[in-house]
Amino acid sequence: MQDNEKKNKKQEIYREAAKLFMEKGYNAASMRDLADRVQLKASSLYSHIGSKEEILVKICFDNAHRFTEGMDKVEKMNCNTAEKIESLLKLHIRTAIEETTAVTVFNDEWRHLSEPYLSDFISMRKDYENRFRKIIKLGVEEGDLKNVNAEVMLYSLLNSVHWLHKWYKPEGKIKAEELEKDIIEMLMGGVKIER
Amino acid sequence: MQDNEKKNKKQEIYREAAKLFMEKGYNAASMRDLADRVQLKASSLYSHIGSKEEILVKICFDNAHRFTEGMDKVEKMNCNTAEKIESLLKLHIRTAIEETTAVTVFNDEWRHLSEPYLSDFISMRKDYENRFRKIIKLGVEEGDLKNVNAEVMLYSLLNSVHWLHKWYKPEGKIKAEELEKDIIEMLMGGVKIER
DNA sequence: GTCTATAACTTGATAGAC
């Protein structure tokens, strides 16, 4: 029972830390801030966690794994490249909606990781981007996608969905399904009506 | 002459501060770091500037004004909405290329402004977004643009160009003209080839 | 204008009573 309570407190600390890092940024968020939010003194946090950075490490790598696993599945799909890209975009959009705080920290605060975490994180991200780029290049070769620089296409797509959390509020007017549909339509088909 | 040297030193401090804020983030960048880069002791910085925040304020508002002025010009243009949006996208792309460090700080670090700067900054940004949204809504009404939620279109476009500095290096393989052409083609016309 | 010295404060983390 006590063990269970401790686990709950630990989860609560992680959850509130993610929110705090999102709101203030990792460096500006202090352990005293965090302690206030979970109704503890700062020193008591250390009965549940080892360090401030431990929290950042967990958030960053949990999310990195999520995207890596998503990529594993997409690569195995038996469909054309445009559909693969749509699947990846959906993965980003859904994660941004369902795990807003975690994704925000993952996107904005990873650079405050110290070594060796920082290097590991960067290689995981590079690996993900390489696999995404490969799909784009194949799509261009096969005539599925427009002949635009693969680098430009990769990051234009990723940026559009990567920073969703900066403006989209799941509790707002726009429903998740509409968001997903409209973004995919825009990115895949463009904004302009030809006439 | 001495006055001139002081001015140069001040500019040097501002320039290096922007780089430092970009590399480490505003909070993680210390005045000692900055002093090292301009070959001064930290205390000597205060002969040239008033405070650390003063630098952040200048960077943020200089860039906010740049975009506001760009919007002024676009609104006065005598052309259709699709062309207006293209012009705004070009403004973002060119600024990201020409003023990489300043734009990075403007995008990533504005939230560390304290009041009243923070509120002022947020209203300027909201104002800019409102004017951009108005153009999009008119474009949809007039049949220039696809009937996609204006909010989604606004932020998908803005995100694509807003975070260019996260990956695009002006000294790399991709030329500025190619970047501009490809992004505009992609965003306006989509990535997919219909067949 | 630049320096040394330092004020005043905040930071992450630990020691030890209970």
Place this chain on the structure above:
DNA sequence: GTCTATCAAGTTATAGAC
């Protein structure tokens, strides 16, 4: 497990000699 007390290090900024 939580607390009070505290440490060591780092922060922005200032005072005052030169």
